Amino acid sequence: MRFLAVTVSLGAALLVMAAAPSYAAGGDAIFKKSCTGCHYTDGPAKEKTIADQLAKKGPELWYAGSKFKKDWLVAWLQNPKPIRPMKYNSLTDSNKGDHPKQSAGDAAATADFLMGLTSPEVKAGVITPKSSPQAKAIFGKKMPCGGCHEYGKKGDVRGGKSGPSLVGASKRLNPDWVNAYLANIKVFKPVRDMPDFSSALGQKELESVAAYIATFE
Amino acid sequence: MSRFVITTTMALGLALGAAGSAQAADAKQVFDFYCAQCHGVNGDGKGVNVTKDFATDPRNFTNGADMAKRSDEDIKGVIKDGGPSISKSPLMPPWGATLTAAEVDGLLAYIRKFAK
Numbered sequence: 633m634r635f636l637a638v639t640v641s642l643g644a645a646l647l648v649m650a651a652a653p654s655y656a657a658g659g660d661a662i663f664k665k666s667c668t669g670c671h672y673t674d675g676p677a678k679e680k681t682i683a684d685q686l687a688k689k690g691p692e693l694w695y696a697g698s699k700f701k702k703d704w705l706v707a708w709l710q711n712p713k714p715i716r717p718m719k720y721n722s723l724t725d726s727n728k729g730d731h732p733k734q735s736a737g738d739a740a741a742t743a744d745f746l747m748g749l750t751s752p753e754v755k756a757g758v759i760t761p762k763s764s765p766q767a768k769a770i771f772g773k774k775m776p777c778g779g780c781h782e783y784g785k786k787g788d789v790r791g792g793k794s795g796p797s798l799v800g801a802s803k804r805l806n807p808d809w810v811n812a813y814l815a816n817i818k819v820f821k822p823v824r825d826m827p828d829f830s831s832a833l834g835q836k837e838l839e840s841v842a843a844y845i846a847t848f849e
Numbered sequence: 850m851s852r853f854v855i856t857t858t859m860a861l862g863l864a865l866g867a868a869g870s871a872q873a874a875d876a877k878q879v880f881d882f883y884c885a886q887c888h889g890v891n892g893d894g895k896g897v898n899v900t901k902d903f904a905t906d907p908r909n910f911t912n913g914a915d916m917a918k919r920s921d922e923d924i925k926g927v928i929k930d931g932g933p934s935i936s937k938s939p940l941m942p943p944w945g946a947t948l949t950a951a952e953v954d955g956l957l958a959y960i961r962k963f964a965k
Contacts, residue, residue, distance in 0.1 A: 682878050683878075723890070724897075775939060778902065825886060827946070827947050832931070832942075
């Protein structure tokens with residue numbers, strides 16, 4: 633009887649361990665202590681109204697593990713240069729670049745925690761970075777992404793300022809997430825100031841844009 | 850009886866007035882959130898995205914003579930289907946999959962007020 637009880641307990645413990653997200657011990661605690669004032673991680677998306685979105689101090693991170701590349705995230709948390717030209721949710725105030733910095737150890741642990749937060753909407757291995765005439769035409773003319781997003785190379789950056797910059801997107805963003813975001817934007821951001829392009833562009837067109845953005849240095 | 854009618858009418862008027870102002874506030878919020886990034890909070894076409902690289906001049910809603918040439922249907926169509934639907938710039942994107950019909954109606958009324 634005792635053997636059975638021990639076996640069952642061990643089995644249950646193993647099941648709990650297997651079900652838990654795989655991040656280094658401490659990353660979740662660091663996040664709860666330092667980051668939850670501005671970011672939430674318990675998805676799915678909570679925003680239902682414009683007021684809900686405007687109440688947020690920073691982007692939601694419940695799908696961070698699907699969105700970001702880990703190496704970039706670890707480096708950025710230690711040296712957080714602005715991604716958005718404007719302060720979050722503001723059209724008048726510039727981004728001061730005052731995101732808190734983390735030590736190398738904390739950044740690695742926090743990144744481990746965040747990379748465990750994924751969305752089943754993002755299918756892996758769909759997008760391979762690639763520039764194409766079709767994607768360039770969509771990005772530049774048909775649905776000009778540069779109206780709201782900065783793009784280009786250092787020293788020759790152009791584009792609008794309301795959205796996050798796409799400069800360096802190849803290092804920052806998982807192209808499969810960009811594709812999933814363009815195809816089903818409402819799942820990730822039910823309320824946002826970017827149009828839903830999924831009804832204006834076909835799946836192949838969206839995939840080509842995601843592949844093109846994945847080449848941005 | 851007549852006092853009852855007057856009181857009821859006044860109450861109804863107040864309720865309608867409150868609903869009207871709430872609707873106006875909603876339209877401002879919708880405009881500021883979606884449209885002001887290019888058209889500016891004041892509707893003058895000077896939003897934060899309008900840099901030297903911006904390939905067109907976003908519509909200036911405070912220009913009464915220009916706005917008088919635009920029909921309500923054209924304005925609603927452009928909001929829903931984007932600039933190319935009336936041979937204008939694709940920098941005006943389609944918002945039809947984002948906004949409700951009521952929000953588009955509210956935006957039309959709000960935009961019209963800039964020129965008054």
